[in-house]
Amino acid sequence: MKMIKEKYKTIFTPIYLLLLLTFITVSLYGIHSMQTAEGVGLYFHLNYSFDKSTMDVLTDVCAGLSMIVFLVLPALAFRHKSLQGIFHFGCLFYAFMPRLSMAYLIHPAEAKWDHVAQNWKLGLQAIIPMSLIFLYIIAKKEKAFKKCYAFLFLACLLLALLLLPFPYLQQLVDFTGTYCLLCVLFDLYERASQLLENSLLLNFILFGGLILRVIYQLIIFTSIY
Amino acid sequence: MNTTQLNGKKRQAAALLALITLISIEFVAHRMLPFIMDDLWYSTNLATDEPLRNLKDILESQVWHYLNWGGRSMTHGALQLTLMGGELFADITNVIMMCLLTFMICILTEGKTLRDFLLVHSLLFALNANIKMSVLWQAGGVNYVYSSVWILVFLWPYIRQLKNPAEKRLYFVDAWILPFGILAGWSNENMGPTSALLAIGITAYLAVYKKKKPESWMITGSLLSLIGSILVVIAPGNFLRSSVIKQPGFYERFLSMLTAGVDYLLPCALAVIVILIAKAMEENDSKIKANAPKVFSLSAFHVILLLGILLSYGAMALSPHYPDRATFGTGVFCIIFFVQVLRESDNGNEENGNLTTALTVCFYVCAMLRLIAEITGKG
Numbered sequence: 001m002k003m004i005k006e007k008y009k010t011i012f013t014p015i016y017l018l019l020l021l022t023f024i025t026v027s028l029y030g031i032h033s034m035q036t037a038e039g040v041g042l043y044f045h046l047n048y049s050f051d052k053s054t055m056d057v058l059t060d061v062c063a064g065l066s067m068i069v070f071l072v073l074p075a076l077a078f079r080h081k082s083l084q085g086i087f088h089f090g091c092l093f094y095a096f097m098p099r100l101s102m103a104y105l106i107h108p109a110e111a112k113w114d115h116v117a118q119n120w121k122l123g124l125q126a127i128i129p130m131s132l133i134f135l136y137i138i139a140k141k142e143k144a145f146k147k148c149y150a151f152l153f154l155a156c157l158l159l160a161l162l163l164l165p166f167p168y169l170q171q172l173v174d175f176t177g178t179y180c181l182l183c184v185l186f187d188l189y190e191r192a193s194q195l196l197e198n199s200l201l202l203n204f205i206l207f208g209g210l211i212l213r214v215i216y217q218l219i220i221f222t223s224i225y
Numbered sequence: 226m227n228t229t230q231l232n233g234k235k236r237q238a239a240a241l242l243a244l245i246t247l248i249s250i251e252f253v254a255h256r257m258l259p260f261i262m263d264d265l266w267y268s269t270n271l272a273t274d275e276p277l278r279n280l281k282d283i284l285e286s287q288v289w290h291y292l293n294w295g296g297r298s299m300t301h302g303a304l305q306l307t308l309m310g311g312e313l314f315a316d317i318t319n320v321i322m323m324c325l326l327t328f329m330i331c332i333l334t335e336g337k338t339l340r341d342f343l344l345v346h347s348l349l350f351a352l353n354a355n356i357k358m359s360v361l362w363q364a365g366g367v368n369y370v371y372s373s374v375w376i377l378v379f380l381w382p383y384i385r386q387l388k389n390p391a392e393k394r395l396y397f398v399d400a401w402i403l404p405f406g407i408l409a410g411w412s413n414e415n416m417g418p419t420s421a422l423l424a425i426g427i428t429a430y431l432a433v434y435k436k437k438k439p440e441s442w443m444i445t446g447s448l449l450s451l452i453g454s455i456l457v458v459i460a461p462g463n464f465l466r467s468s469v470i471k472q473p474g475f476y477e478r479f480l481s482m483l484t485a486g487v488d489y490l491l492p493c494a495l496a497v498i499v500i501l502i503a504k505a506m507e508e509n510d511s512k513i514k515a516n517a518p519k520v521f522s523l524s525a526f527h528v529i530l531l532l533g534i535l536l537s538y539g540a541m542a543l544s545p546h547y548p549d550r551a552t553f554g555t556g557v558f559c560i561i562f563f564v565q566v567l568r569e570s571d572n573g574n575e576e577n578g579n580l581t582t583a584l585t586v587c588f589y590v591c592a593m594l595r596l597i598a599e600i601t602g603k604g
Contacts, residue, residue, distance in 0.1 A: 124591035125351055125492035129584055133499050136580040137506045195506065202502045209494055213487040219480070 016087040019211065023094050024068070026218045031063045031102075033225035038103040059102065070179065078187040089186045091207055094214040096122060096182055098174045099221065108168055119174040120160075127181045134188035141195050146187070152180040240339040243589055247346060248320060250596045254361055255316040257600050260308065263364040267301060268308045277309045296460025297368065299411040299453075304367040319366045322374055323349065329377040330557070333384055334565045341568070344585040348560045350592035352496065354489035356599055359550035369553035372412035376420045376554070379409035379450065383427040383443065387525055390435045394442070402446040410453020415540035416554035417454035423533055424450055430525060473545050481547045486538065489549040493559035497534070500566045507570050526565065533558040 035041070041056035071093055075085040098119045138144040156177045163173055193203060260268065269275060270282040272289040283305045287298045295301075307315040327346040331337070336345065350356060358365045382402065385392050409420040424447040431437040473481065486494070508522065523531075537555040541547045571581055 121591070121595065122492075124587060124594070126495045128587050130495060130499050132580065132583050132587065133503050137503055140506070140510065192502070192506070196502065196509070202498065202505055206495075206498045206502070209487065209498065212483065213491060216483050216487045 013083055016083050020083075020087050020090050023090055023214055023218065024071075026222060027067065027094065028060070028064050030218065030221045030225065031067070032060050033222065034099075035059045035063065035102040037225045038101065040102045040106065043103075043106060063102065074183045074186050078183070078190065080187070080190045085190060088189065088207065089182070091210040091214060092182050092186055092189075094217055095210045096127060097178055098171070100171060100175045104171050108172060119178045123178060123181050127178070127185055131181070131185045131188050134185070134192040137192045137195065138188065144188075144191075149184050149187075152184050156180050237339055240343050244339065244343050244346065247343070247350075247589065247592060247596075248324070250593060250600070251323065251350075252316065252320050254356075254596050254599045255319050256312075258357065258361045259312060260315075260363055262362070264304075264308060264362070267305050267364065277305060283309070291460050291462055293465055294462040295466060296457040296463055297411070297413055298456075298460075299408050300368050300372050300413060303371055304364055307363060307367060315363050319360070319363070319370070322366070322370050323360065326370055326374050326377070326557070329374060329381065330561055330564065332381060333377060333561055334568055336564065336568055340582065340585055341564070343589060344581065345560065345564055347585065347588040347592040348564070349557075350595055351588040352492045352556055352560065353595075354549040354552045354556065356595055358548070359553040361599060365550050368413060369550060372409075372416060373554055373557045375405055375408040376412060376416055377557075379405040379420060379446065380423060383424050383446070384526065384529070386431060386437075386443070387427050387529060390431055390437045394440065399442045399445075402442045403449060406446040406449030407453045410450030410455075411457050412453075413551075413554070414457060414544060415537045415551065417450070417457045418540060419533055419537040419554070421447065421450035421454045422536060423529055426532065427529060467545065470545060478542065478545075482542055485541065485547040485549070485552055489552045490538070490555060490559070493552075493556045493563075496563045497531075497559050500563050504566050504570060527562065530558055530562040530565070534562065 036056065040059045041052045041054075044050045044055040045052040071090055072086055074089050075081055080088075096119075135144050159173045159177050159180075162169055196203075267286075268277055269286075270277055271286040271294070273282075273285070275282070277283065277286070283302055286305060287302050290301055291298050307318055310318070323346070327342055327349065330345045331341055334341070334345075336342065350360070353359060359369045360366050379402070382395050382398050385395070406424075410417045412420070424443070428439045428443045428447055431443075432439050534555055537558060538552075541551065544551075567581055567584070571578055
């Protein structure tokens with residue numbers, strides 16, 4: 001089994017890298033199209049007399065760098081420092097994270113907020129149940145619950161409460177709340193997968209499904225703008 | 226009365242209260258949505274455009290419907306019956322049918338407690354791709370919820386035999402398998418053929434691998450459901466309708482299937498895969514303890530359910546459009562699989578019981594919030 005695992009790692013490392021780079025490239029393209037369509041550079045040009053092209057490039061760079069930091073941070077914070085770890089979080093990130101509009105980030109108070117929160121549904125349908133099952137898998141072998149999980153769950157709850165006085169923060173709360181839940185899910189998954197020696201096929205199916213979801217999300221994202 | 230018994234009673238009371246609340250909210254959600262869209266058309270005699278008055282009108286409508294619009298005669302006949310009864314009657318029937326569907330899933334998965342019932346009922350709402358169009362809307366409810374009920378009733382004796390070939394036959398199964406075979410096969414374009422193929426598959430599996438001579442009801446049931454599913458597909462109305470609809474190209478069809486698979490069915494699919502991972506882990510542990518080789522195994526029932534999921538999803542590749550509400554039947558198979566594997570790993574183990582309870586709470590909250598969102602128009 002160990003040999004198969006080693007072989008699996010050698011074969012799949014370049015594939016992980018290729019897929020991750022593709023996801024990042026396509027989403028950077030999507031971010032660029034979104035901010036151009038929403039006129040972020042133009043906003044700075046008109047309001048603060050900055051050069052539009054420079055502001056466009058700066059916005060792209062800032063958004064792209066932030067996205068990469070968001071992608072890599074959980075792998076570093078939870079000590080799953082491998083390409084596989086980053087790839088796994090990348091799949092979860094692109095599969096579940098809501099879109100955060102650039103125009104909204106500049107002017108959140110003017111945002112429309114038809115619904116109290118958008119992404120709670122996916123959290124309760126998939127992210128939290130998956131986390132519970134992985135927590136149960138780990139609990140059979142070792143101490144499963146970490147203090148930081150409680151902290152992240154508390155952060156989600158506080159963010160949700162923040163919506164009561166400031167409903168226009170909905171997009172930001174959706175984004176941050178989902179991110180916190182995904183961090184917990186990611187760490188639980190990585191810990192559980194270390195305990196699962198014979199689940200290569202199941203992991204392959206799980207991440208195969210998530211990759212398809214990412215492709216779907218990226219198609220939708222790039223087709224909107 | 227000792228502490229364990231008292232805790233058990235408290236848990237039962239909590240589950241009952243939660244269930245009553247969920248069903249009440251469900252009823253309110255039904256009351257909030259009047260007959261709309263197709264409901265209004267089906268409230269008339271389709272052949273004469275006059276309002277429905279009696280069974281003769283329904284029969285006339287269904288003949289016209291079969292020849293000019295589509296093959297779901299049984300389901301749309303049932304729809305017209307509920308429409309004729311008025312909105313209150315339809316709403317009460319809808320809630321009863323949802324409870325019946327939950328009950329059938331509990332029977333198939335051998336769930337015997339109120340918590341099991343609550344979990345399944347919550348899952349039907351929590352993992353649903355579109356509650357409004359597949360449950361609350363009258364036409365959607367009859368097409369997906371009602372048809373799922375009779376599909377599961379039809380498959381019940383087969384699955385009983387599959388789980389235990391020595392099991393005694395159900396009372397009067399020879400008689401009631403006939404209408405349910407036809408009803409299941411003639412339900413809709415993906416679930417009808419799927420149920421027929423599953424019944425045939427189970428009969429063949431028992432005959433070939435378990436050396437069990439197929440009983441007469443197994444053969445008649447399979448045949449009738451097969452005939453039903455052929456009838457739903459070959460209806461002249463289907464061809465007439467598709468001749469005026471622009472057929473989608475490869476890319477549209479691919480995107481439609483991808484959307485259904487990784488968006489509408491995402492929570493169901495993830496539930497199935499993750500519970501499989503948990504099962505693999507569980508088996509791994511027990512095999513390490515028994516010094517047995519680590520091979521992951523699935524029972525025939527698991528395989529049949531997985532086949533049901535794949536067939537009902539794959540069949541939609543032939544359809545020009547895959548709306549979110551049409552994933553309901555596939556979702557039901559996913560829920561049965563999820564609950565079955567979860568219940569198998571439960572086995573009275575305290576830790577596993579806690580997992581089931583935690584998942585029940587999570588899905589219950591999701592179901593309640595989604596229903597409230599439907600009531601307040603924010604769904």
